[in-house]
């Protein structure tokens with residue numbers, strides 16, 4: 199059984215790369231670094247990437263773009279990393295430190311990035327999400343959230359399919375539902391986070407494989423405390 203699961207994971211890893219390559223990571227890092235450049239407090243920025251992932255290309259590319267723009271970024275990443283992952287990742291990048299979520303020390307940051315993490319926690323666990331966002335907003339001036347909107351069964355099915363392809367191999371739980379715009383706005387009002395910038399109509403995948411318009415399914419919002 200384990201053998202077949204491993205085979206499926208390897209196949210999905212290759213299939214995802216064939217389908218989207220690193221396009222998602224490259225595009226997201228451009229969006230994130232533009233926002234950080236526009237709203238940075240100075241030439242030095244500190245960033246927490248919460249749920250940075252087991253292939254943390256988005257934050258690595260973001261860091262490279264910031265560096266190319268003469269911005270010195272001190273970056274902390276946290277996720278469910280194993281001790282082996284931590285040794286490997288912490289030896290790879292000079293200005294990026296990786297921690298396990300349980301050992302993560304509360305510090306202060308200019309930006310917290312939460313990229314495609316909230317729907318994996320589970321939108322239905324709204325109190326857990328609320329408490330996490332309250333905690334993270336106490337650590338940082340800005341909260342940058344990339345996540346998904348669903349509009350009905352079809353968009354939900356596409357998002358679940360993409361999440362399965364992208365995350366099953368890393369044992370990340372596959373969401374059942376996604377945010378809708380009204381729900382998200384209500385939550386942010388409740389926890390007193392104000393939108394300072396909204397990016398919508400985001401295209402992350404190759405049109406040849408996804409001829410229908412998927413742009414409405416992604417959002418990137420930058421929030422600040424009221």
Ligand SMILES: C[S@@+](CC[C@H](N)C(=O)[O-])C[C@H]1O[C@@H](n2cnc3c(N)ncnc32)[C@H](O)[C@@H]1O
Pocket residue numbers: 248249250251252254255256277278312313314315318319320365370371
């Ligand atoms: C889709 S990946 C996103 C990785 C990266 N941020 C990116 O955008 O490429 C979601 C990550 O959220 C992490 N995560 C953090 N807290 C989680 C939770 N409570 N439940 C599920 N996943 C969680 C997972 O381990 C996973 O690496």
